[in-house]
Amino acid sequence: xxxxxxxxxxxxxxxxxxxxxxxxxxxxxxxxxxxxxxxxxxxxxxxxxxxxxxxxxxxxxxxxxxxxxxxxxxxxxxxxxxxxxxxxxxxxxxxxxxxxxxxxxxxxxxxxxxxxxxxxxxxxxxxxxxxxxxxxxxxxxxxxxxxxxxxxxxxxxxxxxxxxxxxxxxxxxxxxxxxxxxxxxxxxxxxxxxxxxxxxxxxxxxxxxxxxxxxxxxxxxxxxxxxxxxxxxxxxxxxxxxxxxxxxxxxxxxxxxxxxxxxxxxxxxxxxxxxxxxxxxxxxxxxxxxxxxxxxxxxxxxxxxxxxxxxxxxxxxxxxxxxxxxxxxxxxxxxxx
Numbered sequence: 001x002x003x004x005x006x007x008x009x010x011x012x013x014x015x016x017x018x019x020x021x022x023x024x025x026x027x028x029x030x031x032x033x034x035x036x037x038x039x040x041x042x043x044x045x046x047x048x049x050x051x052x053x054x055x056x057x058x059x060x061x062x063x064x065x066x067x068x069x070x071x072x073x074x075x076x077x078x079x080x081x082x083x084x085x086x087x088x089x090x091x092x093x094x095x096x097x098x099x100x101x102x103x104x105x106x107x108x109x110x111x112x113x114x115x116x117x118x119x120x121x122x123x124x125x126x127x128x129x130x131x132x133x134x135x136x137x138x139x140x141x142x143x144x145x146x147x148x149x150x151x152x153x154x155x156x157x158x159x160x161x162x163x164x165x166x167x168x169x170x171x172x173x174x175x176x177x178x179x180x181x182x183x184x185x186x187x188x189x190x191x192x193x194x195x196x197x198x199x200x201x202x203x204x205x206x207x208x209x210x211x212x213x214x215x216x217x218x219x220x221x222x223x224x225x226x227x228x229x230x231x232x233x234x235x236x237x238x239x240x241x242x243x244x245x246x247x248x249x250x251x252x253x254x255x256x257x258x259x260x261x262x263x264x265x266x267x268x269x270x271x272x273x274x275x276x277x278x279x280x281x282x283x284x285x286x287x288x289x290x291x292x293x294x295x296x297x298x299x300x301x302x303x304x305x306x307x308x309x310x311x312x313x314x315x316x317x318x319x320x321x322x323x324x325x326x327x328x329x330x331x332x333x334x335x336x337x
Contacts, residue, residue: 029276029329030288036274036321037291040298048305058183060297065186066091066248067267067296071275071289072197073241074268076234079201079214081281082137084235086126086144087242088264090119092257093148094246098167099160099256108166116243122148123239127232145265152258159257162250171251186248193241197286206230214281270322271296278329295321 045052061068070087077084094115101111126144130137162168174182201207209230212220220227250256275292277284299317303309 026283026285029325030285030291032328033275033288033291033295037295037298040295040302044298044302044305051301051305054179055181056301058177058181058187060294060301061187061190062184063300064293064297065184065190066245066252067264067271068190068290068293069193069241069245069248070264070268071271071293072193072286073238073245074265074272075197075275075277075284075286075289076201076210076237077137078269078272078277078279079210079281079284080231080234081214081217082130082231082234083141083269083279084123084126084144084238084242085138085141085265086122086148087238087245087268088261088266089145089148089152090122090239090242091246091249091261091264092152092259093155094119094243095250095253095256095260096152096155096160096258097256098247098250099162100155102162102164102167103160108164111164112247115247116240119239119243119246120236121239123235123237123242124232126239127235130235131228131231149258155258156256157258159255162254162256167251168254171254186251189244189248193244194286194290201286206233210234211282214278214283216282267296267318270318273322274325276325276329279326 041052074084097115097118098111101114126140129135130140170185173185176182209225212225213227213230217227271292272289274295275288296318299314303313
C-alpha cells in the first residue's frame with residue numbers, strides 16, 4: 001500500500017498549515033509577489049506612457065525565457081534546502097558547446113542533444129558528490145561553477161557567432177497572438193517547463209519527497225522516502241534546466257561566449273526567493289519563481305522606460321527586494337509566540 005502524504009505534513013520541522021480565510025499559508029508569498037508585480041506595473045503605467053501595454057508584458061517573457069527555465073531548476077534544488085551556484089557557468093558552457101559544434105558542422109539536433117547531455121551529466125555528478133560524500137552543496141556547486149567556466153575557455157576565448165539556419169530560424173521566429181501581439185518559441189518552451197515543474201512537484205511522489213526532504217531529510221529517510229534519489233535528482237533537473245536555458249540563451253544572442261551569463265546564478269536565486277521559496281527548503285512554488293523572474297524583468301523595464309537611471313539600480317533594487325522577502329519569510333516562519 002502506498003502511503004500518500006501531503007508535503008507540508010511530512011517532516012518534523014514543518015509546522016501545521018495556517019490559513020487566512022480559505023487561503024493556505026503556502027500561497028501567501030506567491031500572492032505577495034503577484035501583488036508586488038501588479039503594484040510595479042501600476043506605478044509604471046502612471047509614470048510612463050505605454051508601460052502597461054500587452055506587448056510590454058509579453059516582452060517580459062520574451063527577454064527572460066531562459067531565466068524562467070533556470071529558475072525552475074533552481075526551485076527544485078532550493079526546495080530540498082540546497083543551492084546550485086553552477087547554473088550561470090553551465091549556461092555559458094552550453095552556449096559555447098552549441099556555437100562550436102554548429103561551427104564544426106554538426107546537425108542542429110545533435111548539438112541540442114549534446115548540450116542537454118553535458119548539463120545533465122554535470123548536474124548528476126554534483127548531486128552524487130553532494131549526497132554520497134556529504135559535502136555542502138555550496139562547495140560542490142562552486143567547484144562546478146569554476147569547472148564549467150574553465151571549460152568555456154578550453155573551447156574558445158573568443159565569442160563564436162551562430163550562423164546555423166535552424167537556430168537563426170528559431171531566433172527570428174515569432175508566435176502571433178490576437179491583437180497583433182506575439183511571443184517567441186522560447187517563451188512557449190519556458191512555459192512548458194514551468195508546467196512540467198508544477199506537475200512533478202505537486203502530482204508525483206518525487207515532488208512530494210522533494211518537499212519532505214526540504215522539511216527534514218532525517219524524517220523523510222525514516223519514513224522510507226527515497227531521500228538519496230531525490231537529493232541527486234534535483235541537481236540532475238537543475239543541470240538539465242541550465243543546459244536548456246543555455247540553448248535558449250544561445251538562440252537569443254545567436255552566439256557563444258565564455259563570459260556570458262556571469263552572475264545569472266544570483267538572478268535565478270533572487271527570483272526563487274522573491275517568488276516565495278524558503279532558502280531553508282520545504283516550502284515554495286514554481287509559479288512563484290516565474291513571478292519572481294517577471295519582477296526582475298519589470299525592474300529592468302522601469303529603467304529602460306525612464307532612460308536616466310543607471311543599470312546598477314537594477315542590482316540595488318533586487319538586493320533590497322531579496323532582503324525584504326527573506327526577512328518577511330523569517331518572521332512568518334517563526335509564527336506567533
